[in-house]
Amino acid sequence: MYIFEGKASEPVYLWVNEDQVEVRSAAHVWGKEVPETTDILKVETHPEARVACIGPAGENLALMAAIMNDKNRAAARSGVGAVMGSKNLKAVVAMGNKNPPLFNPDAMRDISVDTSKNVGVDIKKGSNLRIYGTAYVPQVTNTLGILPTRNFLQGTFEHADKVDGVALKEQYLIKNVPCYRCPISCGRLTEVPDGPYKGKGEGPEYETISSLGTGCGVSNLAALTKANYLCNEYGMDTITTGMTIAAAMEMYEKGYISEDVIGMPLRFGDHDAMIAMIHKMARREGFGNDLAEGSYRLCEKYGHPEIAVTARKQEFPGYDPRGSQGMGLLYATSNKGASHMEGDVAYEEVFGVPVKENPLTTEGKPELVKHFEDSFALIDSSGLCVFLAIRYVFSKERMVWPVRLADMMNLTTGAGYTPEEVLKAAERVYNLERMFLIKAGSGPEHDTLPHRMLHEPLPDGPAKGKVVELDKMLPEFYKLRGWDEKGYPTKEKLEELGLPVS
Amino acid sequence: MMIHIKMIGNYRDHLPPASKNGMIEIEVPDGTTVHDAISRFGIPLDDSSVIVLNGLTVDMNTPLQEGDVVTAFSAIAGG
Ligand code: SF4
Numbered sequence: 001m002y003i004f005e006g007k008a009s010e011p012v013y014l015w016v017n018e019d020q021v022e023v024r025s026a027a028h029v030w031g032k033e034v035p036e037t038t039d040i041l042k043v044e045t046h047p048e049a050r051v052a053c054i055g056p057a058g059e060n061l062a063l064m065a066a067i068m069n070d071k072n073r074a075a076a077r078s079g080v081g082a083v084m085g086s087k088n089l090k091a092v093v094a095m096g097n098k099n100p101p102l103f104n105p106d107a108m109r110d111i112s113v114d115t116s117k118n119v120g121v122d123i124k125k126g127s128n129l130r131i132y133g134t135a136y137v138p139q140v141t142n143t144l145g146i147l148p149t150r151n152f153l154q155g156t157f158e159h160a161d162k163v164d165g166v167a168l169k170e171q172y173l174i175k176n177v178p179c180y181r182c183p184i185s186c187g188r189l190t191e192v193p194d195g196p197y198k199g200k201g202e203g204p205e206y207e208t209i210s211s212l213g214t215g216c217g218v219s220n221l222a223a224l225t226k227a228n229y230l231c232n233e234y235g236m237d238t239i240t241t242g243m244t245i246a247a248a249m250e251m252y253e254k255g256y257i258s259e260d261v262i263g264m265p266l267r268f269g270d271h272d273a274m275i276a277m278i279h280k281m282a283r284r285e286g287f288g289n290d291l292a293e294g295s296y297r298l299c300e301k302y303g304h305p306e307i308a309v310t311a312r313k314q315e316f317p318g319y320d321p322r323g324s325q326g327m328g329l330l331y332a333t334s335n336k337g338a339s340h341m342e343g344d345v346a347y348e349e350v351f352g353v354p355v356k357e358n359p360l361t362t363e364g365k366p367e368l369v370k371h372f373e374d375s376f377a378l379i380d381s382s383g384l385c386v387f388l389a390i391r392y393v394f395s396k397e398r399m400v401w402p403v404r405l406a407d408m409m410n411l412t413t414g415a416g417y418t419p420e421e422v423l424k425a426a427e428r429v430y431n432l433e434r435m436f437l438i439k440a441g442s443g444p445e446h447d448t449l450p451h452r453m454l455h456e457p458l459p460d461g462p463a464k465g466k467v468v469e470l471d472k473m474l475p476e477f478y479k480l481r482g483w484d485e486k487g488y489p490t491k492e493k494l495e496e497l498g499l500p501v502s
Numbered sequence: 503m504m505i506h507i508k509m510i511g512n513y514r515d516h517l518p519p520a521s522k523n524g525m526i527e528i529e530v531p532d533g534t535t536v537h538d539a540i541s542r543f544g545i546p547l548d549d550s551s552v553i554v555l556n557g558l559t560v561d562m563n564t565p566l567q568e569g570d571v572v573t574a575f576s577a578i579a580g581g
Binding site: 143353357 | 559
């Protein structure tokens with residue numbers, strides 16, 4: 001683990017070669033986009049090295065800046081790219097072949113074989129995740145009426161079939177690309193071969209489709225795919241980028257921001273304007289300087305904070321919680337601000353993984369959210385991908401019971417954890433993050449949702465008429481967490497978890 | 503009565519050629535349930551199958567009404 005403190009006086013990158021660590025000048029790659037930066041740094045270090053870097057968005061401290069890995073994979077949310085930019089840290093480049101030995105390699109191989117044979121349909125040949133990637137999801141969320149459309153003004157998009165996985169596969173897919181050694185291979189290498197949106201890269205995945213696509217009312221798949229490439233090249237989170245533009249579109253359509261201020265008309269569905277905004281945002285040019293602050297600060301600046309669909313000032317991902325109540329509680333309490341990756345209860349409410357829950361009800365959701373948050377903390381800590389791992393963290397009865405995960409950890413490290421200890425560790429992670437947030441000024445008073453979710457019923461689709469009934473879920477959630485009624489972890493809970501009390 | 507069947511992702515392959523964008527309208531007798539309607543298409547239903555009626559979570563034995571949309575997909579944890 002590396003911890004970066006303070007700020008370098010000049011742009012630098014870190015080169016980690018086996019156990020040698022060197023801070024090098026990054027002056028020659030500062031200002032360059034992600035693909036070029038990655039190529040240059042590999043040439044001057046090692047052709048097999050892995051590069052995590054920021055692009056111009058991170059350098060310009062755009063609050064949606066991501067850290068890009070291997071060019072196309074993003075540590076996207078919460079502006080981590082801007083944190084690197086603020087330190088003048090352009091990249092971390094790593095190379096290493098000395099894997100630490102496994103505690104029990106034979107048993108580890110057996111459990112890996114068993115896992116790939118017996119866990120989950122995701123892994124099997126004809127599975128949606130393999131054929132269509134996550135881009136198969138817009139049809140699902142559209143069916144349930146929770147596909148973010150036009151900045152969450154609606155829950156269904158009339159052109160969903162133009163921007164889904166089937167269309168993508170037929171028109172632009174070159175091949176699947178896996179993360180390191182993953183048998184599922186849900187990543188998409190795509191190419192728009194010609195025309196104004198010509199380009200090649202990875203994506204779009206579901207969350208990009210629901211933000212830069214349906215979120216902005218955009219149904220032009222070529223333009224949406226190009227927008228995804230641009231975000232990767234500038235190093236930006238597609239969710240926050242898309243939903244910030246969506247908020248600006250709504251402000252424009254309602255007459256709250258003029259064409260003069262923006263520099264052009266910015267209507268929902270105008271894919272060229274959407275692309276123009278991405279360039280401006282990454283470079284903080286003109287109106288892009290406002291956009292680069294994200295939708296909360298943008299809408300506040302122009303006098304209409306109610307238009308920003310954010311929690312803890314972070315934009316919502318692709319599930320409208322008015323039709324997926326558990327997601328509402330998750331967004332309100334996630335330690336990262338609105339984020340599905342902190343405990344995606346949509347797995348149950350939307351996908352039925354591992355069991356189907358009614359997305360429109362609140363009963364049992366506090367417990368479900370707690371289970372998912374702890375499970376995600378566990379999966380993240382073990383370095384696995386949630387797509388598959390979620391299937392072996394949960395038992396059939398849906399209690400969190402990470403036997404297989406604990407087994408894997410033990411075979412790797414020899415630590416001898418029990419499932420109980422592993423679960424306790426997950427709860428500790430979650431509570432530690434909570435304590436950090438409280439100290440950082442983002443305490444329980446931020447466990448809430450924006451106006452639209454609490455007071456503007458969904459106008460369309462199966463969830464028509466619903467708002468998020470947060471007050472029915474939050475008190476029970478605090479109780480289940482062992483927090484006081486205001487949402488502060490109690491002394492007893494902190495002591496139980498071995499965390500410092502003050 | 504006429505109802506609509508919508509298949510998402512890999513289940514689309516089970517629809518007859520007359521379908522469009524993963525959707526087909528079919529005639530079924532009164533009293534047909536969600537389960538009956540879906541069973542006609544030979545989908546290999548398993549743990550991953552999710553079936554919703556007009557976008558809502560319902561019992562598989564719910565009788566259908568004219569104009570209903572039954573949607574089926576194989577769930578992945580993803581998004
Ligand atoms: S590790 Fe996860 S995200 Fe990566 S290809 Fe596999 S399933 Fe997809």
